[in-house]
Amino acid sequence: MECRDIINTLAACLQEGGMNPGLASFVQILLGVVLVTLAPLIIVILLIWVERKFAARIQDRIGPNRVGPFGLLQTIADAVKLIAKEDIVPAGADRFVFNLAPIISVVSVILIWAVIPLSPIHIGVDLEIGALYFIAVGSIGTLAIMMAGWSSNNKYALLGAFRVVAQLVSYEIPFVFAILIPVMLAGSMGMQDIVEAQRGMWFFVLSPIAMIIFFLSAQAETGRAPFDLIEAESELVAGYNIEYSGMKFGLFFAGEFVHVLTNALLLVALFFGGWLGPFVDQVPALGFVYMFGKAALFYLFSLLLRNTLPRVRIDQMMNFNWKFLVPLSVVNVIVVALLLQIVRALGLAPAPELANDFVANLPQAVILLLGNLAIIAVVLNMLRNFGRSERPAEAAAIRKDEEMLPAQAAH
């Protein structure tokens, strides 16, 4: 490698400046790791401001507006407050586990950033098993919340931790099945390969069901409304983080905010062409703009859901997952795999040299899309029939209750 510019070929430039080759590549890798780790932590400062402004507007308030222009520096003032607060460890708590939990909570999210492709050339590390890596690393977050709930020595925290297992472990199944679709379509688990494979056609067109399942289960994985049973203020006081104070409490929330953005970025990378966009091959830095621009749309949609939907009950949430999302995601994988093989057998799949051509991708995309629309039609029909049989039964139950009431009053 030769020294062209200081950003992309730092190691080569340092070597030309007379540095030991081993040390030069070490410095390059270290700087890369520090940058990838710090980026989400710096972005989260802005995200909290966005979240608060957005929630405020929905609730007909102004939101933070005193510290700095438009209240932009409010989060920094809050962070200073959090750091200055007294660090309380409750009596009977398991001190080591108690202190470790918030760290693991943040680390498990930041580790995902290692494989997010931000532009054609900017990715922490393009692992061969990228998609599997972020599923594996993300599953550690469950552990952090369980550690927090158990070590606090508080029954509400423990109850919150129990809900976490029910929720996060269950929603991981449709999450993984949804990721299987882009992996199957791209024929690779590497994140850059998945993005590159969408040059002809975004995977959203090929399987909208997978995209919707990914978005919904990602929303549940982050514990956002309507799936925010982990930290249900009105039922569990707060949930797993009830005993935490100061910056340790803040770390859980920083982890959650980063996780929402991370899931939006993953959604864009897996289904909406990642950094692909006009002129991105000539100016790789444009990849950042496309990637974060697309992700911002889904981030804002997630905020909209959070601020406008009521919380579901735990039985509704489990029913929705196990009786709806899981069967749907399994059927979707089977149908897409089958159609993909049929398309290839019929020779309708784009030839390797035409893989980037929009028109060459059309036959395959249309067939897969029709397959997905057929699934949607069947599911909607089943839901309608279910609703028709369910509503009279519920109405009858309510009538029965009402008849009981006067009888009891007479007693």
Added chain:
Amino acid sequence: MLELNPQSIAFFIFAAFTIGGGLGVATSRNLIHGALYLILSLFGGAGLFILLSAPFLAAAQILVYIGAIAILIIFAVMLTRSMTRLGEVYNRQWWLSALVGVGFFVLLVIGVILPVFGNLDPNAAPLDVGTTMDLGIALVDGNQFVLPFEVASVLLTAALIGAIVIARDRD
């Protein structure tokens, strides 16, 4: 002769995780701590897989063992809160498990480590390292491991159905 390169440093760190975690599991009086040590040990094992150029196995180890099994163990322990502060040894068969553990260790030493000493060939050809794609093909290739793979699938399906049958309401 052992060289001190980044790989060997990483190896010793992960080996320390694995062995230290294992010791913690065996000696910890607190079952939750024991489960957390188990996670540390499994994490060290995943690191060793990466050093052996098997990233797929490493990710599978974290996903399956840490993300699912260890969390299930912690969940089960949390439901039995009195078990978290064990004051006495209540299992009388500890010597049997110690015997089995030591016996298995000796077996491994004899079977794996012993042949390495003595006839270590410095000019040995490097092992042909397979990719994740090779692994995937091997699992569905008729000449390789398709039968064990399918048998495992049937076993898992049977376990799944069995769990549903046990958990179902009698009426």
